[in-house]
Amino acid sequence: MNFPARPLSIGLALALCVSSLSCGTAAFAQNSKKIEWHRCLITIYKSKNQVPQACEEYAALVNLDPKDAQIRFEYGAYLHKMGRVKEAIVQYKKAADTNPGNPDYQGAVGDALVSLKDYSGALAYYQKAGPKFAGKLSTTSAYVNQLRQINQYNADLKKRQAEDD
Amino acid sequence: MVNDRKLPGMKNRLKLGMALLAFGVAFAPAVLAQDEGPSVTLMKYVGKAQDAMKVGRYQEARDEYRKAIGLAPKTPEYYIGLSDACYQMKEFDQVAFALQKVIELNPAMKDECAGEYGEALFHLGRYDEAVPLLKAGLRYIDSPAAKARRTAIAAAPVHVAPAAPPESIIRATAAPPEKKEAIPLASIDPASSAGWHSIAHKHQEVDINKANQTLAGAIRSEGVVIAEYQGYEKGDINFFHPPKAKFRITKILKGPPLNKDLPVRYEFKERSSKEPAPAGWKFSDDKMPAKGSSWIIFLEWCAPRDGMFDTYEGSFGRLPANDENLNQVYAELEKHSNR
Numbered sequence: 001m002n003f004p005a006r007p008l009s010i011g012l013a014l015a016l017c018v019s020s021l022s023c024g025t026a027a028f029a030q031n032s033k034k035i036e037w038h039r040c041l042i043t044i045y046k047s048k049n050q051v052p053q054a055c056e057e058y059a060a061l062v063n064l065d066p067k068d069a070q071i072r073f074e075y076g077a078y079l080h081k082m083g084r085v086k087e088a089i090v091q092y093k094k095a096a097d098t099n100p101g102n103p104d105y106q107g108a109v110g111d112a113l114v115s116l117k118d119y120s121g122a123l124a125y126y127q128k129a130g131p132k133f134a135g136k137l138s139t140t141s142a143y144v145n146q147l148r149q150i151n152q153y154n155a156d157l158k159k160r161q162a163e164d165d
Numbered sequence: 166m167v168n169d170r171k172l173p174g175m176k177n178r179l180k181l182g183m184a185l186l187a188f189g190v191a192f193a194p195a196v197l198a199q200d201e202g203p204s205v206t207l208m209k210y211v212g213k214a215q216d217a218m219k220v221g222r223y224q225e226a227r228d229e230y231r232k233a234i235g236l237a238p239k240t241p242e243y244y245i246g247l248s249d250a251c252y253q254m255k256e257f258d259q260v261a262f263a264l265q266k267v268i269e270l271n272p273a274m275k276d277e278c279a280g281e282y283g284e285a286l287f288h289l290g291r292y293d294e295a296v297p298l299l300k301a302g303l304r305y306i307d308s309p310a311a312k313a314r315r316t317a318i319a320a321a322p323v324h325v326a327p328a329a330p331p332e333s334i335i336r337a338t339a340a341p342p343e344k345k346e347a348i349p350l351a352s353i354d355p356a357s358s359a360g361w362h363s364i365a366h367k368h369q370e371v372d373i374n375k376a377n378q379t380l381a382g383a384i385r386s387e388g389v390v391i392a393e394y395q396g397y398e399k400g401d402i403n404f405f406h407p408p409k410a411k412f413r414i415t416k417i418l419k420g421p422p423l424n425k426d427l428p429v430r431y432e433f434k435e436r437s438s439k440e441p442a443p444a445g446w447k448f449s450d451d452k453m454p455a456k457g458s459s460w461i462i463f464l465e466w467c468a469p470r471d472g473m474f475d476t477y478e479g480s481f482g483r484l485p486a487n488d489e490n491l492n493q494v495y496a497e498l499e500k501h502s503n504r
Contacts, residue, residue, distance in 0.1 A: 030315070033306065034306060036284065037280050037283065037284060037299045037302055038303070040283070040287040040295065040299055041296065041300070044295065048292070
């Protein structure tokens with residue numbers, strides 16, 4: 001008995017497509033379920049102020065999808081709030097690198113740098129953040145100018161004292 | 166934030182539910198032998214529930230699953246269906262109840278249901294109970310057992326809703342149609358001098374709202390339970406803004422199985438009453454029953470509204486569970502039962 005080859009191969013290809021699609025959907029659904037449950041745990045730990053456990057859950061969430069900028073941003077915001085600014089900056093920067101067009105991510109890096117008193121570093125991120133952070137940009141740049149002038153004045157003062165001596 | 170990206174998860178749940186239901190329907194004869202329920206009616210309920218789920222009529226699906234559970238209360242698949250329907254409507258207390266039942270009936274499914282059960286408990290604010298379950302769910306989802314189960318579900322044939330039983334069987338099993346008497350025509354001619362006013366006036370003599378406030382009316386509530394009063398949630402409480410009273414069910418006299426923790430809208434007035442709050446009425450602890458006291462509660466609907474169950478006609482739907490009241494309620498239930 002001879003079967004026509006082309007229809008058979010088309011059928012096989014179709015079946016393969018459908019099965020791979022269904023597998024992909026299942027994997028995606030499974031992942032979103034995991035994300036959901038991790039988020040539940042994060043909310044619980046946050047409410048109980050269990051910082052290490054919450055960070056652990058955030059880390060697990062980041063590992064699930066390292067390219068998810070929003071999760072990194074939220075993790076960064078939590079670390080920032082808990083006073084772990086340097087770790088927060090790492091997460092913020094990764095979020096900003098993944099999605100450079102998001103002003104919140106860029107601005108968050110700027111804010112974190114400001115809290116570390118790295119004003120000139122913050123300026124660069126506020127500039128990238130655009131109009132949403134225009135106020136912070138102008139304030140910080142004015143402050144940076146003032147600092148520069150103070151430093152200049154102090155340097156001049158020292159120089160004059162040295163000359164007088 | 167927590168509710169983002171739910172849809173794909175739901176689709177998978179739906180698929181799992183459908184597959185389990187297909188399994189349940191396939192083994193329906195065995196199930197029915199166990200529960201001794203009427204098979205045709207049960208199939209009808211399950212079929213309707215599945216159809217409703219497919220088109221997103223979750224409320225209807227929930228109600229149909231409840232009916233199915235009423236007939237076959239030992240079939241975990243129907244509880245899974247109920248939990249899926251309630252999940253879609255974010256009725257997490259019902260989801261928790263249904264999954265608790267699934268685990269009770271089939272302890273082997275404990276790990277499988279852990280994540281969803283934990284999620285439901287999380288939404289109910291029962292954080293301490295939710296944590297180990299969510300962790301167990303996360304452990305299970307990556308386990309080989311879960312993978313094998315997913316593969317089995319993916320390989321299962323697409324479920325076809327059970328064909329509706331022949332009309333003749335439905336007719337044979339259905340209750341005889343009620344004899345409806347013709348509505349009598351108004352004896353007063355509207356065109357007469359008395360006119361419609363007289364008819365309207367006549368109707369006003371019977372307070373339709375009060376007509377329902379009898380024990381016989383209350384018995385028609387979807388659920389009747391005996392429950393122990395445990396306390397209430399403090400907050401902004403006044404005569405028209407009743408508190409959430411916490412009861413614990415000790416016995417279900419009528420209606421579907423419910424979670425033992427029963428939050429009740431503790432109304433201070435009968436619902437149909439249009440009277441204002443009594444002069445000088447002020448909420449205090451003495452307006453609530455004694456802790457540990459037992460009550461007969463008539464639940465108008467066995468589904469909560471804003472996280473609380475409504476009692477039949479407000480305060481009318483709560484009776485102290487003393488011998489006299491219990492005797493009356495049992496007598497009425499007997500009268501209304503089909504036995």
